[in-house]
Amino acid sequence: MTSNYAARIEALRDDALGIRRNVWRALHGAGSGHMGGSCSAADLLAALYFNHLRLRPDEPDWPERDRFVLSKGHANAALGAALARAGFIEDGVLDQFYAYQSSFGMHPDIKMPGVEMSTGGLGHGLSVAIGMALGARMQTKDFRTVVMLGDGELQEGSNWEGAMAAAQFKLANLTAILDYNKIQQSGAVAEMQDLEPLADKWRAFGWAVREIDGHDMEAIVEALDALPFATDKPSLLIAHTIKGKGVSFAEGSFLWHNNLVTDDVYEKAMSELGDGA
Numbered sequence: 176m177t178s179n180y181a182a183r184i185e186a187l188r189d190d191a192l193g194i195r196r197n198v199w200r201a202l203h204g205a206g207s208g209h210m211g212g213s214c215s216a217a218d219l220l221a222a223l224y225f226n227h228l229r230l231r232p233d234e235p236d237w238p239e240r241d242r243f244v245l246s247k248g249h250a251n252a253a254l255g256a257a258l259a260r261a262g263f264i265e266d267g268v269l270d271q272f273y274a275y276q277s278s279f280g281m282h283p284d285i286k287m288p289g290v291e292m293s294t295g296g297l298g299h300g301l302s303v304a305i306g307m308a309l310g311a312r313m314q315t316k317d318f319r320t321v322v323m324l325g326d327g328e329l330q331e332g333s334n335w336e337g338a339m340a341a342a343q344f345k346l347a348n349l350t351a352i353l354d355y356n357k358i359q360q361s362g363a364v365a366e367m368q369d370l371e372p373l374a375d376k377w378r379a380f381g382w383a384v385r386e387i388d389g390h391d392m393e394a395i396v397e398a399l400d401a402l403p404f405a406t407d408k409p410s411l412l413i414a415h416t417i418k419g420k421g422v423s424f425a426e427g428s429f430l431w432h433n434n435l436v437t438d439d440v441y442e443k444a445m446s447e448l449g450d451g452a
């Protein structure tokens with residue numbers, strides 16, 4: 176590992192820590208929210224926003240920008256934290272999470288600079304991202320489209336229609352990232368509606384698939400750098416993650432999919448995450 180590369184990875188780890196700290200800060204301000212799926216996605220969002228996506232925070236509607244859709248919209252606290260860190264919005268907006276008339280709601284709102292799609296009703300992001308990727312092709316533009324999905328979300332049948340369509344259109348400019356934390360709102364995905372054998376299913380649907388540890392920053396960067404995984408297929412990155420990553424009492428528990436954040440809980444979470452970033 177060259178020192179430049181090592182420094183880049185270390186900086187991205189700091190970005191991810193900053194996102195997690197601001198997730199808890201925002202949720203504490205609101206009194207509650209979705210910490211589980213926000214924190215499982217933090218490393219992926221850090222790598223996307225601070226290494227992969229071509230964006231201009233001072234020109235959010237730049238026509239050539241890459242498009243990112245957070246289809247698992249309930250993780251909006253993490254998206255807002257990334258957008259603030261990237262400079263799309265003021266840091267103070269993070270204290271307006273879920274507040275009356277705030278653009279920083281429980282789910283992404285296109286009123287917020289940098290948000291490409293209002294999401295929240297699960298199962299729609301992939302299809303809209305397919306439209307964006309097709310739009311790039313029709314306009315002969317080379318921007319890329321990335322959509323993040325949840326594993327519980329994949330139980331929505333619309334995802335599988337989208338998976339077929341994207342392969343039919345050979346959308347190599349489209350990437351889906353699955354935040355595979357194995358837990359949905361009220362229990363384990365495998366016990367509700369098992370998705371396995373997941374990689375084989377997507378391959379059978381015509382996608383190029385890779386699997387990584389979604390908290391290993393080097394692995395994330397390598398995978399994103401390797402996109403597209405095939406020249407004539409959409410790419411799926413299956414990122415194995417831990418729900419609530421970073422805070423021991425929230426990790427791997429459906430109880431922390433969405434929960435109250437009292438002063439006490441907040442202090443414990445922040446002390447575990449540690450200072451910095």
Ligand SMILES: Cc1ncc(C[n+]2csc(CCOP(=O)(O)OP(=O)(O)O)c2C)c(N)n1
Nearest residue numbers: 212249295296297325326327328358359360
């Ligand atoms: C269509 C729809 N049904 C139900 C919900 C309520 N809901 C919000 S989050 C969630 C669980 C999603 O699980 P998963 O995709 O695994 O998210 P993650 O674990 O990454 O937070 C549900 C059912 C919703 N937002 N949209």
